[in-house]
Every structure is written in C-alpha cells, then in structure tokens.
Amino acid sequence: QxxxxxxxxxxxxxxxxxxxxVDLERYAGQWYEIAHLPMYYQRKCVADTTAQYTLQxxxxxxxxxxxxxxDGSFQQVDGQxxxxxxxxxxxxxxxxxxxxxxxxxxxxDYWVIALDPDYQWAMVGAPDNKYLWILSRSDQLDxxxxxxxxxxxxxxxxxxxxxxxxxxRSQQAAASPGP
Numbered sequence: 001q002x003x004x005x006x007x008x009x010x011x012x013x014x015x016x017x018x019x020x021x022v023d024l025e026r027y028a029g030q031w032y033e034i035a036h037l038p039m040y041y042q043r044k045c046v047a048d049t050t051a052q053y054t055l056q057x058x059x060x061x062x063x064x065x066x067x068x069x070x071d072g073s074f075q076q077v078d079g080q081x082x083x084x085x086x087x088x089x090x091x092x093x094x095x096x097x098x099x100x101x102x103x104x105x106x107x108x109d110y111w112v113i114a115l116d117p118d119y120q121w122a123m124v125g126a127p128d129n130k131y132l133w134i135l136s137r138s139d140q141l142d143x144x145x146x147x148x149x150x151x152x153x154x155x156x157x158x159x160x161x162x163x164x165x166x167x168x169r170s171q172q173a174a175a176s177p178g179p
Contacts, residue, residue, distance in 0.1 A: 014155040016129060018089035018111040026119045027112075028055045031135040033067075033166045034121075034146060037159065039131060041077075041095075044069045047167035051135065059083065063093060081110060089115075113156065114149055123149045125158060132158045139168035 033049035036042065042049070045067035054062040061081040069075050079095035092107040109131070114123035121141055124133045134141065134149050154160040 010151075010155070012155065013157070014152065016113070016125065016127065016156040016158075018087065018113055019115050020089065022088045022112050022115060023119075024055050024059075024061065024088055027122070028053045028061065029137070031122070031137065032139045032168055034134040034136050034141045034168075035132075035150070035163050035165050036134070037130070037132040037163055042067065044075055045166075046070050047169055048074075049166050049168075053081070061091075063095075065095075082107075114152060121145060121149070123153065125153070125156070129157045129159070132160075132163065 029052070031051045031053070033051065036049075047068045049067040050065070052064040052066070054064075056062055059082075063079040063081050064076060065079070066074055066076045077095050079093055081091045081093045084090045084092055089112045091110040091112075093110045094107050109126040109128070111125050111127065112122055113125040114121075116122065119137070121134070121136045124135065125131060132153055134146060150160045150163060153163075
C-alpha cells in the first residue's frame with residue numbers, strides 16, 4: 001500500500017492557542033504521558049511517566065510528576081499549577097520551592113491546546129511551542145487519536161519530528177502515589 005502523499009494531509013496552519021476552558025475538577029486525577037517533546041527536566045525519564053493533578057481549595061492544582069529512570073527506580077517531583085488571568089486552560093506550573101514562587105522565571109507555561117470532550121486525552125503545549133505533551137487517562141492511546149493530535153500539533157507549529165513516544169510498560173503494577 002503506497003504511503004499517503006503530503007497533499008492528502010491538511011497542511012493549513014492552525015493558531016497555537018489554548019482551548020477556551022477546562023473544567024479543572026474533571027481534569028484533576030491521574031494522566032499517563034503518551035508522547036512528549038524532549039526537555040531537560042525529563043532527561044532521566046525512560047518509561048512510565050505520569051502526572052497526578054489534585055484541585056486545591058484555592059483553585060490551584062497540586063502537581064505530582066513521576067517517571068521510571070534507567071536504573072528501574074522512580075523519580076518524582078511535586079509542584080503547583082495556577083491559572084493565568086482567570087483562565088482555566090492557560091496555566092503556569094512551578095516545581096521550584098514555594099518560597100521562590102514570587103519569581104516569574106520559576107513558572108512555566110502549561111496550555112491545554114486540545115482536550116477530549118470526555119476528558120480521556122489532552123494535549124498540552126506552550127505559547128513558544130517549546131513544550132508538548134500528549135496525555136491519556138489510560139496507559140495506552142489509540143494510534144489514530146495520537147496521530148491526529150500530532151498532526152494538529154504540527155499544524156500549530158510544534159516540532160513533531162522530535163516527539164518521543166513514552167513507554168508505559170509497568171506503571172499499572174507500581175504503587176500509585178496518593179493525592
């Protein structure tokens with residue numbers, strides 16, 4: 001079967017923008033990383049990457065990122081997410097200690113740029129296209145959905161040729177941290 005010609009794909013650019021709104025109560029919970037653009041902070045992660053979001057009383061989200069490293073152990077980091085200018089889809093995330101939260105440089109952009117109506121998958125990016133994650137509520141995501149999201153990201157200006165698929169091989173058996 002011949003490969004699809006480039007002309008068979010929609011190549012029209014899309015704006016790199018967040019979805020209009022996110023119901024943070026529905027967004028809270030466990031997410032599995034399906035794919036990501038490589039970044040310095042994840043350099044030791046080799047598999048089983050997850051994010052746990054817990055909505056706080058003040059409207060912020062507690063964030064716990066966890067992954068398996070090459071030696072088989074788990075690396076974990078806790079942080080906080082907050083809305084930007086009242087938005088629920090344009091967030092900033094901080095993993096630096098709380099006493100440093102007044103410094104603008106410790107906050108990174110976290111834009112929800114695609115979201116399943118049933119909150120079963122999400123795609124997260126940033127205004128400068130430097131970061132990209134595809135997340136799913138289960139440790140596997142249908143390849144058709146993943147490819148559609150990667151095509152959308154490409155049209156939004158993300159370097160999808162550099163995206164890495166995240167191995168999710170043993171997260172189910174590992175003890176999941178509580179909220």
